[in-house]
Amino acid sequence: MTNSIINLTENKTVFGFWIYILSDCFLFGTLFATYAVLRGNTFGGPSGAELFDLSFVLVETLILLTSSFTAGLAMLAANKHYTTSKNKEVSPPYVQVVGLLGLTLLLGITFLGLELKEFTQFVAEGAGPQRSGFLSAFFTLVGTHGLHVAAGSVWLIVLMIQILRRGLTEPIMSRFMRWSLFWHFLDVVWIFIFTFVYLMGVMI
């Protein structure tokens, strides 16, 4: 069963996508570097310690982490079905896959909702992206991550529709694998946002 996951890992298309993911890391790297440089430039405005609600962020973190977990379970379920039978009819294992993916989507959208709530709250308090260098950097970094999550959610919806209509065919499994890499990568980036932006922001 795990053979298929590893075979897909070594597949050229998936490898190419992995390289894309790493290039996306460069993007986030530069945004992190910018944030690090501008962290203290609050220009008389609020600092991270004054703005961030750590328990709220913890909830966001756990939601995203769980969504990564359910995505992994969905991949396992799909893989099990893919290797044991190649028929395209919707049958119980599909319910597992689509159900788990649906849960992942729900968690992802909840995460986005929470992040949007945080952003609008900051703006309402006068701490929008134009208030200071620190806030510009914050909104750009965290906002870019949020945009990635949104794009990943749209991709997930399309993928789910494809699975329901065409079943777990080889190209769809390949797409699923690529989507999965994307989604896990977003959680890895979030670890760093959680640590360097929120935890360290509150520390000083």
Next chain:
Amino acid sequence: MYVTGFFLSIILTLAAYLLVDQHVNADHAVWSHSFLMIAVVVLALLQMVVQLVCFLHLGRESRPYWNLVVFLYAFLLVAIIVIGSLWVMHHLNYNMGAISVPGAHMEARSLE
């Protein structure tokens, strides 16, 4: 594998969160600042490795480990970008004189 990764990630996340939260609530009196910084970064790096191995299956492919090699290369480049930017900007900030009053203008001292 996913279950292990999930639980380890939760533990590492909660550990970092609790360390900082308890420190902040006690008016920053519990740990030394540098200890906390290092602890939190170490926890983050550990969690990254956990997620890379458990969720992204990095390093578990058969030879010739291209995924891992390419990842390490990218990690190196990101480290150069981030550390390099911090280094350069720190020196630039120093040479330009630290401005602490908002709206103040200051002539740049000439750079050596």
